[in-house]
Amino acid sequence: MKSLLPLLAVVSLGVAALPAHANDDAWVVRFGAHAVDPKSNNGTLAGMKAKVSGDLKPTASLEYLITPNWGAELLVAAPFRHNVRLNGTQVAVAHQLPPVLGVNYHFMTDRTVSPFVGLGVNYTRFFNIDGKGPLQGTRVSIDSSWGVAAHAGVDVKISPRWMITADVRWMDIGSDVHVNGTRVGHTTINPLAYGVSFGYRF
Template identity: 70%
Template sequence: MKLWLPLIAIAGLGLNALPAHAADDSWIVRFGAHVVDPKSDNGHLAGMKASVGSDLKPTASLEYKFTPNWGMDLLVAAPFSHSIRLNGTNVATTKQLPPVLGVNYHFMPDSDISPFIGVGVNYTRFFNTDSTGPLEGTKVRIDSSWGAAAHAGVDFRLNKQWIVTADVRWIDLASDVHVNGVKVGRATINPLAYGLSFGYTF
């Protein structure tokens, strides 16, 4: 429960400002690419050390700024693909979709260089998990995951409408793994998702 308190508090502060700043409404749509880079130690499955590979895919986000400083954004992406290794041997590949909904605070919204931070919630759905190598022929399933997310980045304004955004997100992501219906452990992935995008404001 304590994990969600900062998110609830920040979201509440931002939403409370909505009625007073309706005239300042604005939207930012961003298109770019992000790398999902799992942390180096992903735990143990069936007594063996697990590691999950990185992947780069196109992403898009939509942010609604209900005040000049506060915005709520949704990040979506093409499915990321990851290899799964046990003690260095490939045993499976999987795809996942990791939408993130969050609240951002922009420190200098009227500046040409505007840093921001944010918090949010992530839902990751794994699918099309295929076994290979020593596990070929078995059915591998990875449970979906809910978790908190942290966000930080910088907007670089090119002109009145166009911006470039560099950002990074940390995602609390851990999922149970099953082989032929039997739980073999829990993969703690906790990736960084970092990337670059072009944005259009309107």
């Protein structure tokens, strides 16, 4: 986490430094669903190749438009569920929450179609981890993770206040894995999270 303190400071200072403006439509709330798709190679645990499955869950975000182009956004989601396999054998089921705080820049905000890009910080907390198969009955834990998150997408206005948003995020997620308190390796998930949501400006 110490390595991310400078990034957190930059994001916070960047948001604070952006000029405020009079805007009756300063907030956007979005509700939708996102699929978390981990990268194909998730590292080595106890000398065996690890594979983490993906999942699809409801998501919500709240964005404050500091200017017509700049917005500060918080993304939250229902807990994602992942199967963990070693050399093809399922050894655990893990749940995680990956809130993301970041800043977005919106292009062509006066148009019906407005693309955007963003950068932020992701915190992933793993919980309710159950050992399966050869790890049945053991205590499996996965450390929480801090990492950079990159964001890109497009807003499509369907009325002055309503929109449809399609987006994709890349998140830097990597954690140590422990079995009965002993570290057995490091898993690198680094997923893409892509989805669609409905948004409302107010």
